Amino acid sequence: MSKIKIKNFGPVKTGFTSDDGFMDIKKVSVFIGNQGSGKSTVAKLITTFMWIEKALTRGDYDIKWFTRKSKLRNQFLKYFRLENYFPNDESLNQTLIEYKGDSYNIKYENGNLQIQDANNGSYPLPQIMYVPAERNFIANVKNPKALKLTSDSMVEFVTEFDNAKNEIKGSISFPVSKVEVEYHKVNDVVYIKGSGYKIKLTEASSGFQSSVPLYLVSWFLSNSVKRQSENAKEPMTSEQRERFRKQVQLITDNEDLTDEQKRIAISEEAKRFNKTAFVNIVEEPEQNLFPTSQAQMLNSLLEFNNMNKGNKLIVTTHSPYIINYLTIAIKGGSLLKEIGKSNKSELKSKLNEIVPTESCIASEDVVVYELSDNGEISKLKNYEGIPSDDNFLNKFLSKTNQSFDALLEIEESL
Numbered sequence: 543m544s545k546i547k548i549k550n551f552g553p554v555k556t557g558f559t560s561d562d563g564f565m566d567i568k569k570v571s572v573f574i575g576n577q578g579s580g581k582s583t584v585a586k587l588i589t590t591f592m593w594i595e596k597a598l599t600r601g602d603y604d605i606k607w608f609t610r611k612s613k614l615r616n617q618f619l620k621y622f623r624l625e626n627y628f629p630n631d632e633s634l635n636q637t638l639i640e641y642k643g644d645s646y647n648i649k650y651e652n653g654n655l656q657i658q659d660a661n662n663g664s665y666p667l668p669q670i671m672y673v674p675a676e677r678n679f680i681a682n683v684k685n686p687k688a689l690k691l692t693s694d695s696m697v698e699f700v701t702e703f704d705n706a707k708n709e710i711k712g713s714i715s716f717p718v719s720k721v722e723v724e725y726h727k728v729n730d731v732v733y734i735k736g737s738g739y740k741i742k743l744t745e746a747s748s749g750f751q752s753s754v755p756l757y758l759v760s761w762f763l764s765n766s767v768k769r770q771s772e773n774a775k776e777p778m779t780s781e782q783r784e785r786f787r788k789q790v791q792l793i794t795d796n797e798d799l800t801d802e803q804k805r806i807a808i809s810e811e812a813k814r815f816n817k818t819a820f821v822n823i824v825e826e827p828e829q830n831l832f833p834t835s836q837a838q839m840l841n842s843l844l845e846f847n848n849m850n851k852g853n854k855l856i857v858t859t860h861s862p863y864i865i866n867y868l869t870i871a872i873k874g875g876s877l878l879k880e881i882g883k884s885n886k887s888e889l890k891s892k893l894n895e896i897v898p899t900e901s902c903i904a905s906e907d908v909v910v911y912e913l914s915d916n917g918e919i920s921k922l923k924n925y926e927g928i929p930s931d932d933n934f935l936n937k938f939l940s941k942t943n944q945s946f947d948a949l950l951e952i953e954e955s956l
Contacts, residue, residue, distance in 0.1 A: 543566055543567065543568065544566075544567040544592070544641070544642065544643045544644065545564040545565060545566055545567060545641070545642040546564065546565055546567060546584075546587065546588055546591065546639070546640070546641050546642075547562070547563040547564045547565070547638065547639070547640040547641075548563075548565075548583075548584060548587060548638070548639050548919075549563065549636070549637070549638040549639075550629055550636040550637045550638065551583065551587070551627050551628065551637050551639060552580060552583045552624065552627035553578055553579055553580035553583060553913075553917060554580040554583060554584065554913070554917055554919065555916065555917025555918070556916075556917055556918045556919075557917070557918070557919055558911070558919040558920070558921075559918055559919065559920055560920070560921060563640075564640075564642065565584075565909075565911060565919065565921075566909055567588060567854065567856070568854070568906075568907055568908060568909045569847065569853070569854055569855070569903070569907035569908070570844070570847065570854075570855050570857075570868070570903055570907055570908045570909070571854070571855075571856045571857070571908075571909050571910075571911070572856075572857045572858075572859060572864070572865070572868065572908075572909070572910045572911070573585060573856075573857070573858045573859075573910075573911050573913060574858075574859055574860070574865065574910065574911070574912055574913070574922075575912060575913030575914065575915075576913075576914075576915055577860075578915075579913040579914060579915055580913050580917070580919075581858035581859075581913055582675070582825055582858055583624065583627065584858075584911075584913070584919075585672075585823050585825065585856055585858050586622040586624060586672070586695075587624075587639060588641075588823065588856060589622070589670060589672045589821075589823050590618050590619065590621070590622065590624075591639070591641035591643070591648050592641075592643070592668065592670055592821060593618075593670055594608060594618065594646075594648055594657075595641070595643040595644075595645050595646045595648065596667065596668055596670065598645070598646050598657065599645045599646065599665055599667065600667070601786060601787065601789075601790035601808050602808065602809075604790075604794065605657045608655060608657060609654070609655045609656070609657060613655070614650060614655050615628070620694075621694045621695065622672075622693075622694075622695060623693065637650065637651075638650070638651050639651075642660065643660055643665075644660060644664070644665045644666075645659075645660055645661070645665040646658065646659060646660050647659075647660045661784075666818040666819035666850075666851070666852030667816070667817050667818055667819065668817060668818075668819040668820065668821045668852070668854075669763055669766070669767045669817045669819070669820045669821070670821045670823070671698075671699070671702060671759060671760075671763055671820070671821070671822055671823065672695045672698070672699070672823045672825075673699060673756055673759065673760075673822070673823065673824040673825060674693060674695050674696050674699060674825055675825040675826045675829065676693065676696055677696075677699060677752060677755050677756060677829075678748060678751050678752035678829060678830065680699075680700060680703060680751075680755050681732070681743045681744050681746070681750075681751040681754070681755070682744055682751070699755070699759065702759045702762065702763060703755050703758060703759055705762060706758040706759050706761065706762035706763075707725045707727075707730075707732060707758065708725075708727065709762050710723065710724070710725040710758075712724070713735060714761070716734075716754065716757060717757070717838040717839060717841065717842045718749070718750070718753055718757075718831070718835045718838050718839060719736065719835065720736070720737075721734050721735060721736040722734075722735045722736075723735070723754060723757075723758065724740075731743075732754065734746045734750055734754070747830070748830040749829075749830040749831045749832070749835060751830075752829040752830045752831070753827075753829070753830075753831060753835070753839055756824065756827065756839070757839070757842060760822055760824075760842070760843060760846050761842075761846065763820055763822070764820050764822070764846035764847075764849050764850075764853070765849070766817075767817050767818070767819065767820040767849075767850060767853075768849045768850060770816035770817045770818065771816065771817070771818040771819075771850050773816050790808055793807045793808055794808075818850065818852055819850055819851075819852030819853050819854070820846070820847075820849070820850060820853045820854075821853070821854045821856070822843065822846065822847065822853070822854070822855050822856070823856040823857075824843065824855070824856070824857050824858070825858050826858060826859060826860065826861075827839050827840060827843060827857060827859065827864065828859060828860070828861035828863065828864055833863045836861060836863045836864060836867065837863065837867040837870075840864055840867050840868065840871070840901075841867070841871070841897065841898050841901040842901075843855055843857075844871055844900075844901040844902075844903055845898060845900040845901045847903075848900060848901070848902075848903070865910065868903075868908065868910075870896070870897050871897055871901050871902055871903050872902075872903055872904075872905045872908055873897075874893060874896065874897040874899070874901070874902040874903075875902035875903045875904045875905065876904075876905065877889075877893055877902075878890070878893060878899055878902045879904070881893065905924070909921060909922075910922035
């Protein structure tokens with residue numbers, strides 16, 4: 543299991559307060575907290591270090607290339623516009639970021655990036671997708687790729703959105719509001735088709751404009767990885783990685799090859815390894831959605847996440863409903879396991895009416911982290927695997943009730 547430790551970077555100060563500061567990156571990892579508390583910062587750092595691990599494992603670049611001075615800051619953190627998140631007084635060298643993966647351990651400390659081979663068993667080569675919160679403008683732009691987008695991650699998301707649209711044959715079912723999505727390639731127009739109506743995505747509600755790109759990209763990439771993993775059969779083993787690295791080293795050391803020829807040779811060598819995992823990092827899946835629609839979107843993301851053993855879903859959210867619906871998926875996972883042990887298979891269809899069985903998740907595969915305004919991160923407590931109601935988001939719901947009770951007291955005194 544991958545882990546990450548973050549201290550003194552952007553809004554994250556002390557960081558995680560347990561387990562020597564290391565947060566587990568489980569099959570489902572959720573980050574909740576106020577605006578500016580660091581949810582997206584953590585998610586973006588996880589994405590960055592996972593990508594570095596992937597590039598090293600594939601042999602795209604060697605360790606020396608990654609550890610060049612300021613490479614992390616000026617290239618990889620700049621991708622997410624995080625290059626200015628270091629403390630103002632850099633001479634103190636306060637920032638610590640440490641990632642422990644299945645293939646590599648990566649540590650940023652005292653201004654230097656250190657990388658070590660981990661060899662922690664098999665490594666599922668991932669397709670990594672970061673779904674930015676700014677996605678809701680995509681539907682209203684005729685040609686997003688032609689814009690000078692300020693976010694490189696948005697450019698990548700738009701590219702995968704285009705790939706997903708081209709994968710649609712006829713129409714596909716969309717989980718929200720029982721509609722279908724169509725794509726007309728000639729005119730490059732996405733349509734929402736419901737009972738008795740058909741409108742362009744640009745004419746649809748903000749909820750559709752935000753959730754359709756999220757759903758299509760997740761649908762496309764999860765199915766793409768599933769097909770690749772069926773050909774790969776299993777993740778890369780330690781022995782396969784070692785043989786691959788030796789072959790890459792032979793190519794790198796060959797002085798008769800130009801840099802371009804080396805790059806092509808390594809790329810061809812890497813094609814032997816298909817992706818076997820989809821890491822879906824989603825900012826605010828609830829964006830502009832009604833609570834029941836939030837449940838439908840979350841269930842879809844969980845279903846895509848369950849397609850492969852190595853898949854991971856990482857979510858940042860402000861919505862108490864996302865946490866509540868996640869608890870239902872966890873409880874459903876527990877019941878699904880018990881039903882499998884019993885002779886009451888008819889209960890499976892009853893369970894499916896409440897929560898899709900494809901979306902159920904085991905409690906041990908889920909972790910929820912709370913980020914505070916003072917830069918600390920804590921793990922949300924759970925009861926028998928179910929995330930606690932005593933969390934940051936639900937507290938604000940109860941505070942609303944307390945405020946209303948206080949208003950009633952004032953009314954009674956009039």
